[in-house]
Amino acid sequence: MTAQIIDGKAIAAAIQAELTEEVQRLKDTHGVVPGLATVLVGENPASVTYVKMKRKRSAEVGIRSFGYELPADASQEEVEGLVRELNANPEVHGILVQLPLPRHLNEEAVLAAISIEKDVDGFHPINIGRLAMKGREPLFVPCTPAGVIELLDRTGVEIEGKEAVVLGRSNIVGLPVSMLLLHRNATVTICHSRTRDLPAVTRRADILVAAVGRPRMVKGDWVKPGAVVIDVGVNRVEDPTAKRGYRLVGDVDFEEVKEVASAITPVPGGVGPMTIAMLLTNTVRSAKRAAGL
Ligand SMILES: NC(=O)c1ccc[n+]([C@@H]2O[C@H](COP(=O)([O-])OP(=O)(O)OC[C@H]3O[C@@H](n4cnc5c(N)ncnc54)[C@H](OP(=O)(O)O)[C@@H]3O)[C@@H](O)[C@H]2O)c1
The missing domain is CATH 3.40.50.720 (NAD(P)-binding Rossmann-like Domain)
Structure with missing residues (x-):
C-alpha cells in the first residue's frame, strides 16, 4: 500500500484563499481591517526569515501588518513596553513576538505581557492553561x-x-x-x-x-x-x-x-505551510471578536 500524501501546501493555500475572501467581506461590510503586529528582537537569521514570511502572507490576505524590530540588546522593559503599547492599539488584533528571544530576556514574562485577546500565537499561560483543562476553551491555540x-x-x-x-x-x-x-x-x-x-x-x-x-x-x-x-x-x-x-x-x-x-x-x-495559515486564521478571528462579530 502506498499512502495518500497529505498536501499541506495545497491545504494552506485553500485556507489563505478563504481568509482573503473573509477579510474583504469584513472590510466591505463592517469596515474592519485585521491587524497583526510582529515583534522581532535581534537578527537571528531564521527568525528574520520567519517574520518576513509572516508579514508577506498577512499582506497577501489583506491583513494589515505592523513590523517592529528591536536590537538584540533590548531590555526586558523595552520589549514589554512595546507589547503593552500594542495591547492598547485598537488597530492591532494580534501580537506575535518571534521566539526564541535573546537569552538575557525573560521569555515567559514577555509572553505573559501580551493581552490574551491578542495572543494569536497561543502561548500566553492563560491560553495554554485553558487548553490543558477539560471543558475550557482557549481564545487561541498555538x-x-x-x-x-x-x-x-x-x-x-x-x-x-x-x-x-x-x-x-x-x-x-x-x-x-x-x-x-x-x-x-x-x-x-x-x-x-x-x-x-x-x-x-x-x-x-x-x-x-x-x-x-x-x-x-x-x-x-x-x-x-x-x-x-x-x-x-x-x-x-x-x-x-x-x-x-x-x-x-x-x-x-x-x-x-x-x-x-x-x-x-x-x-x-x-x-x-500550515503554521502561518493558522496564524492568519487566528488574527482574523481576533479582529472579528474585537468587533463583536
Ligand atoms: N512549523 C513547523 O513546521 C514547525 C514548528 C515548530 C517545530 N518544528 C519542528 O518540529 C521538531 C520538534 O520541535 P520542538 O520545538 O518540539 O523540539 P524540542 O523542543 O527539541 O522537543 C523535542 C521533543 O522530542 C523529544 N525527543 C528528542 N529526542 C528524542 C528521542 N531520541 N526519542 C524520543 N523523544 C525524543 C524530547 O524529549 P524530552 O522532553 O525528554 O527532552 C522533546 O520532548 C523540530 O524538528 C522542529 O524543527 C516544526
Missing part, C-alpha cells in the same frame, strides 16, 4: 499544533476514539498537540526521550504525530499498517547535490513509512 489538527480534519481523518501517539512533549508542539487530540477525544500517549521501547508504543497509533527533531527517526516498522502519520520535524541533512549543501527532512523516514501508512505528510510541504 499555530503549528492547530495546523496538525486542521490537516487531519481537512483530510477527513476521524480523531474521536482513535489511539493517538505524539512523539515529543515540547511547549511549542508536542504538548499542545497532545492536548488538542485529547480535546477531540482521542486516547493520547505522549512519548519523550525517556520513553522505553518507542517502536512498541508508536505501533499502537492510529494517528502518529512526530515532533522530535531527529532526522528520519520513525522507521517503517514503527508504524501500524494503515496509520495516519503527521511529521512535524524539520531537520537539515547534508546533501552535496543540493544547491545549499543540505536539504530538509522530517522526523519520519518518508520512503519507508509511506509504504505502511494510509496517509502521511511530506517534509517540506506538510505541516510547515
